Amino acid sequence: MTDASRPQMIAPNAAGIARAADLLRAGRLVAVPTETVYGLAARADSDDAVAAIYRAKGRPSFNPLIVHVADVAAAEQVAVINARARLLADRFWPGALTMVLPLREGAGLAKAVTAGLATVALRCPAHPVMRAVLAASGLPLAAPSANRSGAVSPTLASHVWASLGDAVDAIVDGGRCALGLESTIVALREHGGWQVLRPGPIAQSEIEAVLGEPATGLDTSRIEAPGQLASHYSPGKPVRLDAQQALADEFHIGFGAVGGDVSLSPAGDLAEAAARLYAVLHEAGMSGKPAIAVAPIPEEGLGQAIRDRLRRAAA
Numbered sequence: 001m002t003d004a005s006r007p008q009m010i011a012p013n014a015a016g017i018a019r020a021a022d023l024l025r026a027g028r029l030v031a032v033p034t035e036t037v038y039g040l041a042a043r044a045d046s047d048d049a050v051a052a053i054y055r056a057k058g059r060p061s062f063n064p065l066i067v068h069v070a071d072v073a074a075a076e077q078v079a080v081i082n083a084r085a086r087l088l089a090d091r092f093w094p095g096a097l098t099m100v101l102p103l104r105e106g107a108g109l110a111k112a113v114t115a116g117l118a119t120v121a122l123r124c125p126a127h128p129v130m131r132a133v134l135a136a137s138g139l140p141l142a143a144p145s146a147n148r149s150g151a152v153s154p155t156l157a158s159h160v161w162a163s164l165g166d167a168v169d170a171i172v173d174g175g176r177c178a179l180g181l182e183s184t185i186v187a188l189r190e191h192g193g194w195q196v197l198r199p200g201p202i203a204q205s206e207i208e209a210v211l212g213e214p215a216t217g218l219d220t221s222r223i224e225a226p227g228q229l230a231s232h233y234s235p236g237k238p239v240r241l242d243a244q245q246a247l248a249d250e251f252h253i254g255f256g257a258v259g260g261d262v263s264l265s266p267a268g269d270l271a272e273a274a275a276r277l278y279a280v281l282h283e284a285g286m287s288g289k290p291a292i293a294v295a296p297i298p299e300e301g302l303g304q305a306i307r308d309r310l311r312r313a314a315a
Helices: 014-025 045-058 074-076 084-092 130-135 155-166 203-212 270-286 301-313
Strands: 008-011 030-033 038-043 065-066 098-101 119-123 169-173 185-190 194-198 252-255 291-294
Touching: 008 014, 014 030, 014 038, 014 130, 014 169, 030 130, 030 155, 038 130, 038 155, 045 155, 074 084, 084 098, 084 185, 084 203, 119 194, 155 169, 155 270, 185 203, 194 203, 252 270, 270 291, 270 301
Parallel strands: 008 169, 030 169, 065 119, 098 185, 252 291
Antiparallel strands: 030 038, 098 119, 185 194
């Protein structure tokens, strides 16, 4: 494939899935939709393919990647799945939950996937296109968000193209991602205890209900999973939070009763706001105004994950 032909735009049909799988087996980079955001996929067992992810994104090497697997059986090939992990998998997989688990000896993953840690972040996605690509490739796929590191995550194929251009070999265009926020990441400690490393569509209270125990204290000095960097999801402009009104030079993102230039959800629906968050941040970043203001978002339910992303965008 010549640079002039990159990236290929692939339809999410049988022929497109087969083409994406062929590229991935050959060690190429393919952007694939998931129910959360578009992922930049590469075979997780290849040092060269994983290195290509880091180069394309400009991602720091200490920031580990999430590995996507087809099912629990595939997860067991690369991680130690204990009873608590199986409970969570039974309840939330396929879905928007990533678990940080002990890396299995002889897992065969590229060293850069785990950034040298003794753990691996695993998710079994629900999106039919990503599931079809996993099945067709027969591989575990490392797949961080398909954008430049630190920038706003993509929820449309056009976002991937705008951010990565010809740094990616192909994009499977599966339309808009339904959830619009990256997965919840939970770390299950080998000797007991657990923490949410990144809030997302699955609330901490839902995990507590399954595990039957509250989360333990979190060591914030370590980067164990994606989304833990203080500055992330940046639209390339200053972002001011909890703004009832915008200043003259600000593009105003509204919510509920606060209208703004564009609203995350006029009805104040947090699920709608989460699904629209990154698309609206992309729009704000491309506006002619040099700064962005965001209306207040309640810190409850999905609002916790939305505010987490906005705080990091404003950092």
